[in-house]
Amino acid sequence: MTTIGLLNPGDMGSKVGAAVRSSGSRVLWAGEGRSAETRKRASDGGLEDVGSVAALVRASEVILSVCPPHAAVDVAKEVAGLRFAGTFVDGNAISPATAREIGGIIEKGGANFVDGGIIGPPPVQPGTTRFYVSGTASERIAALLNAGPLQAIVVPGGPGAASTVKMAYASWTKGSAALLLAVCALASAEGVEESLVREWKISQPELSSRAESAAKSNARKAWRFIGEMEEIAATYAAAGLPDAFHQGAAEVYRRMAIYKEGPMPSFADVLRALTPRRPA
DSSP states (O other): OOEEEEEOOSHHHHHHHHHHHTTTOEEEEOOTTOOHHHHHHHHHTTOEEOSSHHHHHHHOSEEEEOSOGGGHHHHHHHHHHTTOOSEEEEOSSOOHHHHHHHHHHHHHTTOEEEEEEEESSSSOSTTSEEEEEESTTHHHHHHHHOOTTEEEEEOSSSTTHHHHHHHHHHHHHHHHHHHHHHHHHHHHHTTOHHHHHHHHHHHOTTHHHHHHHHHHHHTTTHHHHHHHHHHHHHHHHHTTSOOHHHHHHHHHHHHHGGGSSSSOOOHHHHHHHHSOOOOO
């Protein structure tokens, strides 16, 4: 039985932890200072609360970091500062450059590093979610992660390769959703929304439903996508490609971040949130 520490059991992390636990691994988490909602997710996933991050580091052979991208470096610094000597797997939506930065932090602290990227929803149904990994210990980590409804796939190359797969994939899925919402907000702000919808019914009949689905499915999660779009923009810039589009996508999600809590907004509410106040 391998003991795996999970930082932190959010919507995605808790389901990843539950999937890995289903294969026989012991999965720990650190509940100290965490919310009641997080505690419930961890409990529902059968994760074992060891209290502090320090206790988790001492007890774990492998640590999985699954957190919002803006927190990924800080999580790695905390683990390295506690002298973790096992294998640290970063499963966050970060650029390859950030992945390599984290790898340096972890290896300097005395641990092994595996780069990772998750594609798909929280793993509940088989065939929906892939955990891509790359690096020297990726084969062994893939064997641990290839469990229950989660599929692990090794990407050839060192740290940064798995993150690049994630960045490329999400640059289309979340990036195109942001563009579609911006298109609808523009048409609404200029009073031509009905005309655009009529045209879409003729030439692009799926777009109206896709736009409404993007608003509904992303409104509560938009705050998490801001950092992800910024990481994608940095990935494009590092490759010599234009990065402004995904900076714009980050701004779309930043304006939707007001819906993190509270009732689900209507489609019209989301479009209004995206349109800044203009002078009369």
